Structure formats: C-alpha cells, structure tokens
Amino acid sequence: MSTTTEKQPAPSGTRVLPPLQIGPHTIETPVELAPMAGVTNRAFRTLCRENGGGLFVAEMVTSRALVEGHPETLRIVTFDEDESPRSAQVYGVDPATVGAAVRILAERELADHVDLNFGCPVPKVTRKGGGAVLPWKRDLFASIVTAAVEAARPFGVPVTVKMRKGIDDDHLTYLEAGLVAQDAGVAAVALHARTAADYYSGTADWSAIARLKETVRHVPVLGNGDIWSAEDAVRMVDETGCDGVVVGRGCQGRPWLFADLQAAFEGRADRVTPGLRHVAETIYRHGELMAGYFEDEGKGMRDLRKHMAWYLKGYAVGGDARRALAMVSTLEELRGHLDALDLDQPYPGADAEGPRGRAGSPKKPHLPYGWLDSRDLDADFEASLREAELSVSGG
C-alpha cells in the first residue's frame, strides 16, 4: 500500500516513553487501541496493526456469553496468527461468572491478556448498576477484579482494568478503584477521563489521569480520552506522566494514526498524510479484511458501511458517492465506487483530522433506586445487576 509521509523539521530522535510492560508482555510502542464494541473486530485490528505497533484490544464480550459459549462471542475472541499479545476484553457484574469467563480465556489459550471493562455509560446498563457506575460498590468491584486476577494467574495471563472517573463529579471512584485494582494484582489500569454523566461529551479531564498516576504507584497507568493525533498523545504523556495512551475514536477512519503514534513515541516527526488514493486503498483493504472476518462478503460490507464517513472526512467527495459507498454490498461494488472517485486529491489537512465518532451531550446517569445511599451491595441490587450484564453491548 502506498504511503504518503510528510517530513517535518528536526526530529529529536528521543523516545517519548519506554516500552509498556503488561505482565510478561512488552509493548514496544506504549499505545493501546481502545476496545470498541462494533469497531475493534479482528479486521480492524489487522488494519491498525499493519500501520503501527501497540496493544490492540478486541471488542468486549460479556462474561456470561463467554461462559455460555455463544457462537458470536467466541468469534469476537479470535485473533490473527501473528497477533501478540492477544487481548480480550470482558465485561461482567458477578465475580464468579467473571472468574469463570477469564478462566476459559486463559485455560483454553484463547487470549494472552484480559482487560476488564468498567466504563460503559449506557443508561440501560447503569440503570441496573453495571458499567461505569459499578465501582461505586467497592466490595463488588474488588471481588470482580480479584476473581479475574486469580483465575488468570495460574496461566500467566495478565489482567488490566479500564474504568471511568466515576458516576459524576460528586461521586468519583477512580482513585480508590485504581488502588483496589493494584492491590488485587492487575498489570495496569486505564482511565477514560470522563464520568458516566459526561458520556462522550466535552473534553476528557486529563488532570484526573495525572492524579491517578500520582496515586497508583506500582503498576502502569494508561490515559484515555480525546487523542485525535500523535501530538495529542505526546501532550497527554507530558501533562499527566502516564505510562501509555489508549486511543479510541481518533483511529476510526484513520488506522494510519498508529503509524503516526509509533513515529511520535520513537521521537520521529514524520506523519502519514494520505491523499484520497491512499484512503481508497485502505477502505478496500478494510473491506477485504471484513469479508474474511465475517466469512460473508455481504455481512462484511454492511459492517464496513459505518466507517465510510470517518474515512472520507475532509475529502471532496460528493453526496451521491458518499451515499453509494455507505450502501455497498459487495467488494466488486466497493472497488467500482472507489475507482469512480477523484482519487488525485492530496491530504486535506486539518479538515481530515480532529474529533469523530460518538459524542453526544452529558446525561444524568440512570441508577438503581437508592444506589448512591451506600457503597455496599445489598441483595436487591444483586438481582438487578444480573440483568445489567444481559443488556450490555459496548461502552
């Protein structure tokens, strides 16, 4: 695939951060692809890995679905032969089920690293006490993390935790949860520096990442939220002292961000500035990978459709062409629509960069009645929590 790179002045040549150590795994470029349900499937991870280094986490699976062996769930935790470490993310609300799910992943050698998701802000999940509002119940949080670590330990599989700052600004949980996770034996903690109430709105509060880094002293702290460019990533490291960065929406339609990040973390100033021809080649490659992943060309193309607007952001592509691409059903059609574009366009600069993907506005979190009254779990909440896992689909 052709790559257009633009050399910028005087690279310092100094590594920005040392490699990231996640248990036994050394991640040379201390960058993680954030788990994103519906996005970070094997096809997208391959595309990102073809562009740069890092830790690439699969889409989340629920612990129950894993324990019950749902076929779609088992497909989500499949990896390329050369994917290393193979990172799976598990969401669960019950310590025994999470422990069983992690044991399945570790014992059957399905994954080399397990990340636990405590970041989901979706009302149907928080309403039952799951996702980003779960760490409020501190004993339950500790029990889930401990169950996961203990299930993984005999197999040498490291467990990490990904969380938000808390429920809202008056109910922050991340510092305490970071310490609890560290004591439970996790290999790293990652913070999406928003509360559940923030949802995906506004700007992430990187000062919270700095505070977590000051608090959690014995395991790496990863920062997450609003990294749209390699420069943002370097700035996050400078401002917070974090040991690695987690990149979510910023790589949607820009898998070459991983090349930029690798260059930046190695102290190089070169950045990928793709013309439309390069973007079109990447879309087609993504399409091929999707067809392979789903073992069904039509399904693969349907899943690819949502990526089109992200890929084309900033390029002069008319409405009809965009609509045709967003309705593509076969690889042949995809090739035809891409070839029909005015491919000789250069990189449009800032118009192709910046925020993309899910945003929205702050929302008062829906919580189980009485959830905030106590930091301990009672029997009513336990029943409601079981339902929280049934309604989750991403975070």
Ligand SMILES: Cc1cc2nc3c(=O)[nH]c(=O)nc-3n(C[C@H](O)[C@H](O)[C@H](O)COP(=O)(O)O)c2cc1C
């Ligand atoms: C479509 C979508 C799906 C997501 N799914 C998950 C998920 O399954 N697990 C998780 O921990 N976070 C999930 N997230 C949150 C991201 O991992 C990340 O924490 C968040 O987007 C903030 O990072 P960013 O500003 O770089 O996008 C999701 C985000 C989006 C936009």
